Amino acid sequence: xxxxxxxxxxxxxxxxxxxxxxxxxxxxxxxxxxxxxxxxxxxxxxxxxxxxxxxxxxxxxxxxxxxxxxxxxxxxxxxxxxxxxxxxxxxxxxxxxxxxxxxxxxxxxxxxxxxxxxxxxxxxxxxxxxxxxxxxxxxxxxxxxxxxxxxxxxxxxxxxxxxxxxxxxxxxxxxxxxxxxxxxxxxxxxxxxxxxxxxxxxxxxxxxxxxxxxxxxxxxxxxxxxxxxxxxxxxxxxxxxxxxxxxxxxxxxxxxxxxxxxxxxxxxxxxxxxxxxxxxxxxxxxxxxxxxxxxxxxxxxxxxxxxxxxxxxxxxxxxxxxxxxxxxxxxxxxxxxxxxxxxxxxxxxxxxxxxxxxxxxxxxxxxxxxxxxxxxxxxxxxxxxxxxxxxxxxxxxxxxxxxxxxxxxxxxxxxxxxxxxxxxxxxxxxxxxxxxxxxxxxxxxxxxxxxxxxxxxxxxxxxxxxxxxxxxxxxxxxxxxx
Amino acid sequence: xxxxxxxxxxxxxxxxxxxxxxxxxxxxxxxxxxxxxxxxxxxxxxxxxxxxxxxxxxxxxxxxxxxxxxxxxxxxxxxxxxxxxxxxxxxxxxxxxxxxxxxxxxxxxxxxxxxxxxxxxxxxxxxxxxxxxxxxxxxxxxxxxxxxxxxxxxxxxxxxxxxxxxxxxxxxxxxxxxxxxxxxxxxxxxxxxxxxxxxxxxxxxxxxxxxxxxxxxxxxxxxxxxxxxxxxxxxxxxxxxxxxxxxxxxxxxxxxxxxxxxxxxxxxxxxxxxxxxxxxxxxxxxxxxxxxxxxxxxxxxxxxxxxxxxxxxxxxxxxxxxxxxxxxxxxxxxxxxxxxxxxxxxxxxxxxxxxxxxxxxxxxxxxxxxxxxxxxxxxxxxxxxxxxxxxxxxxxxxxxxxxxxxxxxxxxxxxxxxxxxx
Numbered sequence: 001x002x003x004x005x006x007x008x009x010x011x012x013x014x015x016x017x018x019x020x021x022x023x024x025x026x027x028x029x030x031x032x033x034x035x036x037x038x039x040x041x042x043x044x045x046x047x048x049x050x051x052x053x054x055x056x057x058x059x060x061x062x063x064x065x066x067x068x069x070x071x072x073x074x075x076x077x078x079x080x081x082x083x084x085x086x087x088x089x090x091x092x093x094x095x096x097x098x099x100x101x102x103x104x105x106x107x108x109x110x111x112x113x114x115x116x117x118x119x120x121x122x123x124x125x126x127x128x129x130x131x132x133x134x135x136x137x138x139x140x141x142x143x144x145x146x147x148x149x150x151x152x153x154x155x156x157x158x159x160x161x162x163x164x165x166x167x168x169x170x171x172x173x174x175x176x177x178x179x180x181x182x183x184x185x186x187x188x189x190x191x192x193x194x195x196x197x198x199x200x201x202x203x204x205x206x207x208x209x210x211x212x213x214x215x216x217x218x219x220x221x222x223x224x225x226x227x228x229x230x231x232x233x234x235x236x237x238x239x240x241x242x243x244x245x246x247x248x249x250x251x252x253x254x255x256x257x258x259x260x261x262x263x264x265x266x267x268x269x270x271x272x273x274x275x276x277x278x279x280x281x282x283x284x285x286x287x288x289x290x291x292x293x294x295x296x297x298x299x300x301x302x303x304x305x306x307x308x309x310x311x312x313x314x315x316x317x318x319x320x321x322x323x324x325x326x327x328x329x330x331x332x333x334x335x336x337x338x339x340x341x342x343x344x345x346x347x348x349x350x351x352x353x354x355x356x357x358x359x360x361x362x363x364x365x366x367x368x369x370x371x372x373x374x375x376x377x378x379x380x381x382x383x384x385x386x387x388x389x390x391x392x393x394x395x396x397x398x399x400x401x402x403x404x405x406x407x408x409x410x411x412x413x414x415x416x417x418x419x420x421x422x423x424x425x426x427x428x429x430x431x432x433x434x435x436x437x438x439x440x441x442x443x444x445x446x447x448x449x450x451x452x453x454x455x456x457x458x459x460x461x462x463x464x465x466x467x468x469x470x471x472x473x474x475x476x477x478x479x480x481x482x
Numbered sequence: 483x484x485x486x487x488x489x490x491x492x493x494x495x496x497x498x499x500x501x502x503x504x505x506x507x508x509x510x511x512x513x514x515x516x517x518x519x520x521x522x523x524x525x526x527x528x529x530x531x532x533x534x535x536x537x538x539x540x541x542x543x544x545x546x547x548x549x550x551x552x553x554x555x556x557x558x559x560x561x562x563x564x565x566x567x568x569x570x571x572x573x574x575x576x577x578x579x580x581x582x583x584x585x586x587x588x589x590x591x592x593x594x595x596x597x598x599x600x601x602x603x604x605x606x607x608x609x610x611x612x613x614x615x616x617x618x619x620x621x622x623x624x625x626x627x628x629x630x631x632x633x634x635x636x637x638x639x640x641x642x643x644x645x646x647x648x649x650x651x652x653x654x655x656x657x658x659x660x661x662x663x664x665x666x667x668x669x670x671x672x673x674x675x676x677x678x679x680x681x682x683x684x685x686x687x688x689x690x691x692x693x694x695x696x697x698x699x700x701x702x703x704x705x706x707x708x709x710x711x712x713x714x715x716x717x718x719x720x721x722x723x724x725x726x727x728x729x730x731x732x733x734x735x736x737x738x739x740x741x742x743x744x745x746x747x748x749x750x751x752x753x754x755x756x757x758x759x760x761x762x763x764x765x766x767x768x769x770x771x772x773x774x775x776x777x778x779x780x781x782x783x784x785x786x787x788x789x790x791x792x793x794x795x796x797x798x799x800x801x802x803x804x805x806x807x808x809x810x811x812x813x814x815x816x817x818x819x820x821x822x823x824x825x826x827x828x829x830x831x832x833x834x835x836x837x838x839x840x841x842x843x844x845x846x847x848x849x850x851x852x853x854x855x856x857x858x859x860x861x862x863x864x865x866x867x868x869x870x871x872x873x874x875x876x877x878x879x880x881x882x883x884x885x886x887x888x889x890x891x892x893x894x895x896x897x898x899x900x901x902x903x904x
Binding site: 227228275277278279280281283284303304305306307382385386389390393394396397398401404436437438439440441443444447448458459462463464466467468469470471472473474475476 | 517565567569578580581582583584585586587588601602604605606607609611612613614615616619620622623626627628630631632633634635636637658697698699700702703704719730
């Protein structure tokens with residue numbers, strides 16, 4: 001019996017978990033995958049929007065601006081990288097200049113600070129690689145870039161440190177209100193009982209919602225294809241460059257990432273497949289074509305990987321964060337598409353406050369709101385490195401040559417709260433395998449470390465849980481000498 | 483800070499041969515830095531034979547070939563450090579490296595020999611659409627898993643790219659009991675050696691489909707099928723030519739990239755064609771005293787040529803030190819230009835005074851040429867015109883220049899290497 005069950009360990013679920021960890025209740029997160037940050041949260045633009053896009057007065061607008069404000073302190077508290085690099089919406093058609101003013105006005109109404117409309121010359125001075133057709137731009141200094149993995153992992157870890165339990169590989173199959181008045185949640189890993197349920201299931205939020213409500217919800221999976229470029233061209237633009245928005249969203253952007261790569265995307269293709277994260281040739285071509293309208297001579301030959309993510313889109317294009325009317329004590333956190341990552345801390349705060357009021361929650365005296373991330377050795381001085389190596393010689397062994405990740409960092413990622421169990425788990429916590437050789441070099445070495453540290457047989461080491469084993473079997477059976 | 487005459491970055495075939503040559507040329511202050519747990523580099527996982535025909539006049543496996551050099555390094559008492567990653571090479575030849583025992587440390591070198599080898603082009607760089615499941619490996623990673631770690635990636639295999647490692651792995655996987663269904667190659671010709679196509683594909687009945695590429699990868703968690711399609715002259719897939727193969731493994735052998743991150747940050751100038759350093763007749767880069775050899779310089783087809791090239795780099799490094807570490811005289815250099823079918827040459831400049839009596843200029847062609855001529859021009863005068871039955875991008879070509887010949891051509895500015903039909 002748990003006070004609150006959160007379904008889904010993406011960025012929303014993890015943010016809610018961290019907020020609830022402040023209170024003196026029992027909270028448990030159920031996640032169908034083997035790690036946090038496995039769905040929409042892992043494949044997106046990795047940016048913190050300023051907040052000028054969403055409709056004035058909408059929950060999206062309010063939580064975006066609030067989430068953006070919270071990000072400085074949160075990134076300090078959780079020891080994660082965050083940079084306010086500023087964003088620009090670029091206008092390349094003279095007759096569309098009015099659109100910039102419209103966005104500006106909406107941004108001001110939403111409470112976005114520091115917005116400025118730039119002339120062609122001002123825009124080009126700030127971003128020399130903008131298209132020659134640029135006519136003007138809206139500049140938002142509060143726009144930022146963040147690592148979605150580290151944000152989600154850090155919030156979940158911090159929640160876990162403060163007593164929130166996480167159950168991975170646990171998929172919710174059915175939810176019923178029991179005669180006892182509590183929620184009975186059937187999973188592939190047994191039944192869970194709780195007083196409250198928070199549905200933060202991303203693209204599956206409709207499926208979960210529809211288990212308890214007659215008022216059916218329908219989430220449309222809106223796929224976005226992306227290309228990630230080598231750090232060699234990470235400085236091609238320094239701001240996040242958007243086109244002017246359309247009804248399909250904010251369009252294909254070009255942005256540096258907080259780790260120094262260049263990210264280009266996404267497309268917006270509606271599909272009806274909750275697992276449809278396959279890129280298509282058409283989608284990848286569209287990424288290049290659309291991005292090239294705003295940024296000239298994009299160095300697409302430096303692509304190191306491409307991927308696709310799914311937005312959990314609702315027809316009404318609004319966050320739904322509320323108690324379900326015909327299902328008391330069941331809270332939806334649904335329709336969390338862009339700017340969901342930006343809004344996530346505010347989503348957590350909002351749900352936390354809702355439950356605090358409803359449940360009459362008391363704050364814990366011993367809550368710890370900070371957490372230390374995996375020590376990153378790249379960029380450390382010789383003295384600092386030797387200090388680490390003296391304490392733990394594993395910091396002297398480079399495992400991932402592209403991103404310069406040491407064995408010490410991988411051990412840290414494995415042995416911390418909610419530690420890594422797979423190659424992708426290690427990758428998202430340390431960046432090992434995220435560089436230009438895309439894990440060709442470090443995979444066998446990381447497998448060896450996972451095998452040694454966790455006692456996982458080689459055949460059971462996965463890329464990302466489930467059926468994603470890296471190797472099948474030994475080449476030859478044990479040789480018998482008798 | 484510790485000082486060493488010659489630091490060699492990489493203990494693979496290039497680094498080993500350079501070290502042995504430098505020692506034999508009389509230098510006693512040599513240090514090899516190797517990141518892996520043993521010397522020999524990628525040869526250790528190349529357990530097939532076919533190495534050493536030129537160098538030792540016999541067919542050796544990769545580890546055997548490596549051991550010939552490792553033994554010399556040991557017998558000559560050349561110093562080396564394993565598990566040691568070079569983190570930085572400064573333009574003043576201060577080398578920063580790191581390992582568990584020594585921590586991070588710096589060494590001041592008089593000469594540095596770059597011998598870091600190359601790596602494989604990953605899936606991401608190929609922009610293949612589809613899912614990103616487990617079961618996709620570069621051929622070399624799969625080779626390591628099978629030959630070093632002793633694990634099979636899968637049982638039903640499709641290979642994209644016909645580079646030599648892909649061809650070798652087609653045979654290896656077959657011998658280990660897997661079914662290799664097809665090798666698809668984007669280009670209208672293979673990037674590998676002819677002998678590997680015969681011995682690794684033809685002998686096992688594995689089809690090679692030229693002008694084909696992968697257009698879809700299925701399987702959310704693990705590869706379940708791969709679709710290939712024929713490509714047109716523009717290398718774009720032709721609709722309607724798709725063929726779907728169920729499989730659990732996709733191997734990629736789509737090109738090798740010299741691993742020059744360290745060289746670049748040191749300020750070494752690169753060739754956009756080879757992705758390796760631009761070097762002169764002494765295999766010296768634009769930074770005096772920094773030499774390059776092996777696959778970090780340009781990707782070789784045979785390790786024998788790597789050893790030969792590395793030997794010269796080792797000897798030249800000693801010569802550079804013995805001559806008082808002077809900058810190369812660049813006032814009187816002859817440019818070597820590759821054109822009309824020849825993609826590049828190594829080296830790209832010659833200082834006649836510094837060259838050996840014979841200088842091997844290596845290059846690759848950009849297409850398949852039958853019964854064509856390799857021509858060498860001294861300025862506008864053709865001085866070499868050798869017919870070859872067949873030349874292909876997968877095999878390295880060479881011309882040999884004589885010092886006396888260059889000395890006779892006073893005022894020579896440019897040597898041109900090209901392929902001519904007649």
